Amino acid sequence: MAAPAAVGAAADPTPVIALRGIRREYRMGDQTVHALAGVDLDIGRNEYVAVIGASGSGKSSLMNVLGCLDRPSAGTYCLNGRDVAGMNEAELARVRNRDIGFIFQSFNLLPRASALHNVMQPLVYRRLPIARRRALATRALERVGLGSRMDHLPNQLSGGQRQRVAVARALVGEPAILLADEPTGNLDSATTVEIMGLFDQLHAAGQTIIIVTHEPEIAEHCHRVIRLRDGTVEYDRRRGEPAP
Amino acid sequence: MIAIALDSLRSAFDAIRAHGLRSFLTTLGIIIGVAAVIAVISIVQGLSHTVNAQFQGLGADTVTVRSYTPFAQAMRGRFARLDEGDLRAVRHRVEGISHITPVLFSPDGRTGQVGYRSRNHFTQVLGVGPAYIDVTGVMPQEGRFFSRSDEERRRMVCLIGTEVAEQLELPGSGLGEFIRVGDDWCRVIGVLETRGELFGMSQDDLVLLPYSTMQRLIGTSRRLDIQIQLRVDDVDRMDEATERLRRVLRQQRGLRPGQADDFRVQTAEQLTESFNSILNTVTAVAAGIVGISLLVGGIGIMNIMLVSVTERTREIGILKALGATRGDILLQFLIEAVLLSVLGGLIGLAIGYGVGALAAMLLPGFPPAHVPMWAIVLSVGFSAGVGIVFGILPAAKAAQLDPIEALRYE
Numbered sequence: 313m314a315a316p317a318a319v320g321a322a323a324d325p326t327p328v329i330a331l332r333g334i335r336r337e338y339r340m341g342d343q344t345v346h347a348l349a350g351v352d353l354d355i356g357r358n359e360y361v362a363v364i365g366a367s368g369s370g371k372s373s374l375m376n377v378l379g380c381l382d383r384p385s386a387g388t389y390c391l392n393g394r395d396v397a398g399m400n401e402a403e404l405a406r407v408r409n410r411d412i413g414f415i416f417q418s419f420n421l422l423p424r425a426s427a428l429h430n431v432m433q434p435l436v437y438r439r440l441p442i443a444r445r446r447a448l449a450t451r452a453l454e455r456v457g458l459g460s461r462m463d464h465l466p467n468q469l470s471g472g473q474r475q476r477v478a479v480a481r482a483l484v485g486e487p488a489i490l491l492a493d494e495p496t497g498n499l500d501s502a503t504t505v506e507i508m509g510l511f512d513q514l515h516a517a518g519q520t521i522i523i524v525t526h527e528p529e530i531a532e533h534c535h536r537v538i539r540l541r542d543g544t545v546e547y548d549r550r551r552g553e554p555a556p
Numbered sequence: 557m558i559a560i561a562l563d564s565l566r567s568a569f570d571a572i573r574a575h576g577l578r579s580f581l582t583t584l585g586i587i588i589g590v591a592a593v594i595a596v597i598s599i600v601q602g603l604s605h606t607v608n609a610q611f612q613g614l615g616a617d618t619v620t621v622r623s624y625t626p627f628a629q630a631m632r633g634r635f636a637r638l639d640e641g642d643l644r645a646v647r648h649r650v651e652g653i654s655h656i657t658p659v660l661f662s663p664d665g666r667t668g669q670v671g672y673r674s675r676n677h678f679t680q681v682l683g684v685g686p687a688y689i690d691v692t693g694v695m696p697q698e699g700r701f702f703s704r705s706d707e708e709r710r711r712m713v714c715l716i717g718t719e720v721a722e723q724l725e726l727p728g729s730g731l732g733e734f735i736r737v738g739d740d741w742c743r744v745i746g747v748l749e750t751r752g753e754l755f756g757m758s759q760d761d762l763v764l765l766p767y768s769t770m771q772r773l774i775g776t777s778r779r780l781d782i783q784i785q786l787r788v789d790d791v792d793r794m795d796e797a798t799e800r801l802r803r804v805l806r807q808q809r810g811l812r813p814g815q816a817d818d819f820r821v822q823t824a825e826q827l828t829e830s831f832n833s834i835l836n837t838v839t840a841v842a843a844g845i846v847g848i849s850l851l852v853g854g855i856g857i858m859n860i861m862l863v864s865v866t867e868r869t870r871e872i873g874i875l876k877a878l879g880a881t882r883g884d885i886l887l888q889f890l891i892e893a894v895l896l897s898v899l900g901g902l903i904g905l906a907i908g909y910g911v912g913a914l915a916a917m918l919l920p921g922f923p924p925a926h927v928p929m930w931a932i933v934l935s936v937g938f939s940a941g942v943g944i945v946f947g948i949l950p951a952a953k954a955a956q957l958d959p960i961e962a963l964r965y966e
Contacts, residue, residue: 381877381959402881409879420874420963424570436563437879481878 326393328488328520329355329378334387336373336543347373348384349543355489355522360515362531363524365540372493374540375524379412379491380404392488409437413482417494419474421466421481427453428462431481438485452484453477456510472503479510483519490514492523496530508533560884561891568892571864572899582860583900585853586942590901590935593846594908597839598925599915604835606923608828616824617791618691619798621646621784621805624820636818637781645808646784652797656786657685660770670763671736672724679720680762681737683770691787699731699746702766706745710768715746717760737763738773794823850938853900854946861893861950872954873962882955889954893947894940901939905932 336348348370355361365371376382377389380396383404389397396407414420421430431449432442440448453462456476466474475495482490492511496504508530515521523534531537539546572579623636643658660683662668668678688694689701696715706713714737721730726744734741742765751759765773774780788797798821805819865872872885880888912925 376960379877381963402883405876405879405881405884408877414877416963420870420877422567422871422874424574425567429566433563433875434878436560437881437884439560442562485879 327354327356327390328359328392329353330388330390331377332388334374334377334384334389336370336377336382337385346543348377350387351540351543351545353538353545353548355520358515358518358520359522360511360520360535361522362534362537363522363540364526364528364531364537365546367526369540370543371524371526371540373543375491375493378489378522379414380407405437409434410485411488413485413487413490415475415478415482415490415492415495417497419466419471419478419498421474421477423466426463426465427458427469427477427480430466430477431484434481434485448484449480452480455483456480470503471499472506475499475503475507476510479507479514483514488520490519490521492521494525494527495523496525496527504530560887564884564888564891565895567888568895571868571892572896575864578860579896579899582856583853583896583903585849585856586897586900586939587853587904587907589846589849589853590904590939591908591911592849593842594905594927594931594935595911595915596842597931598909598912598927600835600838600842601928601931602912602916602923602926604832605926607831617788617794618824619786619788619794619801620822621786621801622820622822623781624818626816626818635781637779638784638819639780639782642805642808642819643782643784645804646786646801649804650797650800652789652793652800653786654789655687655690656784657687657691658767659684659688659783659785660767660774660780661783662770662774669738670720670724672726672733675724677720677723679717679723681765681770682762683765683767683773685767688764688785691785694751695749696746697749698729699744701746702764707766707768710772711766712740712742712769713745713766714742715748715764716744717748717758717762718750719758719761720763721747723761735763737765740773742769794825798823846935846938850942853897854942857893857897857943858946858949861889861896861947862953864892865889865950865954868954869957869962869965872957873959873965876957876959877963885957886951886955889951890944890947893951894943897939897943897946898936901936904939905935 331351331353334348334351334353335346338345338347351370351374363371363374373382377384380391380399381404383399384397387397388395391407392411394407396404399407408414421427422433425433428446428449431452432445435445435448450459450462453459456479458473458476458480461469461473464473466477469477475498479490482492490511495511496507499507511521511523512533521534523530525531535551536549538548621638621642623638625634625636629636640658643656647653647656662681668681670677670679670681684702686702686704686707689696697718699715701715702713705711714735716730716735724730724735726733726735729747730744731747733744735744736742742763748760748762748764753759771780788794790797801821802817806817809818811818875885875888909925909927912927916923916925
């Protein structure tokens with residue numbers, strides 16, 4: 313394994329994510345668009361991965377499949393040892409709730425809910441009692457350094473703080489993977505450094521992280537870079553390996 | 557499930573508060589509908605409450621017989637009349653009557669005018685038999701009722717209601733004073749107990765004369781039309797008694813089979829029933845109105861909920877990404893629609909009750925407003941039902957959104 317051994321890194325060799333022959337096709341009028349044209353990919357526990365590629369390369373489609381927001385047209389997807397490709401809506405919702413933590417470019421916080429309630433929201437769908445939800449959300453917010461701003465509404469927070477709330481919300485359910493879509497796209501460079509520092513911390517604590525980005529600096533920051541092109545993996549390079 | 561419902565309730569409150577004015581305008585249809593029906597019901601029920609209580613006071617065992625002239629006959633100038641022969645027939649041939657009295661109304665306004673010194677007052681002047689007190693249960697609060705000798709000697713004596721004493725500004729209670737009835741003077745030998753108002757009309761504005769005295773005042777040139785009031789022995793055999801009464805009167809008045817009655821037999825129960833049937837009609841009409849306005853209100857809510865779903869497409873996408881199932885989203889929007897309409901219903905309830913109470917306060921002699929529990933439960937329940945029926949379409953629309961599309965929505 314080329315990834316440096318991090319604190320809490322699991323020795324478990326079975327990958328968190330295993331994609332085999334993933335295809336995703338859309339029908340646009342009478343044309344068929346092959347967004348993903350056969351992707352094979354393994355991502356292990358505690359990996360720190362960047363997915364890059366030009367627009368139209370299939371980044372977003374891969375991200376949607378990985379996040380269980382979309383079902384592949386063909387192929388198998390094992391997440392945490394379970395085949396999710398054939399799951400129905402309700403099962404996918406459950407997987408999104410338990411195994412995946414989303415972080416979006418535009419933060420996507422619930423505008424009328426406080427930071428605390430935003431972080432509590434995923435736990436609502438786990439049918440947890442409110443006291444337990446509150447305790448877990450408080451801990452997650454403290455973990456991202458926002459323990460003092462829990463009662464603020466999103467529009468009372470800065471961009472960096474909003475993204476921290478989003479990270480706390482993604483983390484609160486202790487997901488198998490953290491899936492970040494251009495997490496620094498709406499942030500200035502100082503805040504970008506701050507957020508990437510936060511990701512580094514989480515990775516060091518054993519979290520598996522996948523970042524979809526088009527910024528080379530962000531990609532370089534990760535330990536493994538997967539570049540897509542025309543719906544297939546163009547290269548898959550770990551840190552220390554030479555650029556193709 | 558409870559956790560989801562509570563959380564949905566909280567976010568529904570947030571969403572409604574975030575668009576305060578819009579939410580208020582949306583529920584206006586329901587507010588107005590419920591307010592209208594509660595106002596009408598509170599007034600009608602208040603009225604019914606009071607009237608029923610007063611009808612009870614009239615006595616369930618009393619019967620009134622009056623002449624009845626069909627309109628076509630009245631047009632030809634032929635008026636049916638009840639006379640003393642009818643009274644005698646009823647008195648002697650109908651069993652089960654404990655008390656019976658003739659009541660003679662002044663045939664025109666002349667004897668309706670009473671006076672004392674320079675004061676004049678128009679009032680109802682009745683000639684009644686000695687059994688009147690037993691039939692109606694009205695007691696003199698001062699003085700005495702007519703004696704047999706008052707009746708036999710056609711004495712010029714009277715009993716007055718408290719309203720008359722007041723209007724004529726009689727000294728003291730008026731007992732022993734002479735008041736003018738028509739052109740003649742009568743001595744006040746009794747003052748009737750105060751009975752208050754019925755349908756906003758004073759029941760204390762009357763002068764009672766002995767029946768024979770009244771006859772004398774009216775004169776013999778006129779043919780009299782009397783009313784017969786009686787009390788039966790046994791309330792449970794009321795129907796039997798009234799049926800016998802009818803048969804006897806038909807025979808006495810020489811009506812052939814197939815010919816319609818030219819008199820009417822009325823009981824307190826009948827009065828109550830016919831009054832209540834009017835009230836029920838009013839209530840039913842009000843219910844119809846509220847049905848229509850709740851329908852309109854529900855369409856308003858559906859409309860705004862559809863707008864709200866579109867506006868919050870992205871939010872729905874976020875919730876789905878966080879793990880909300882279709883059922884969760886459906887429940888959330890349904891709860892929001894129900895909350896919106898129930899809040900409208902509650903506001904309408906408060907306004908309706910306020911309007912009813914205000915109307916009752918402003919209209920003189922009107923009974924206090926009364927909102928029965930069933931009206932509250934029904935209107936709030938109906939509002940909730942409207943929320944469910946008209947919320948289901950927008951909620952289903954929200955639940956069916958594709959998470960990827962929804963997250964991309966700007």
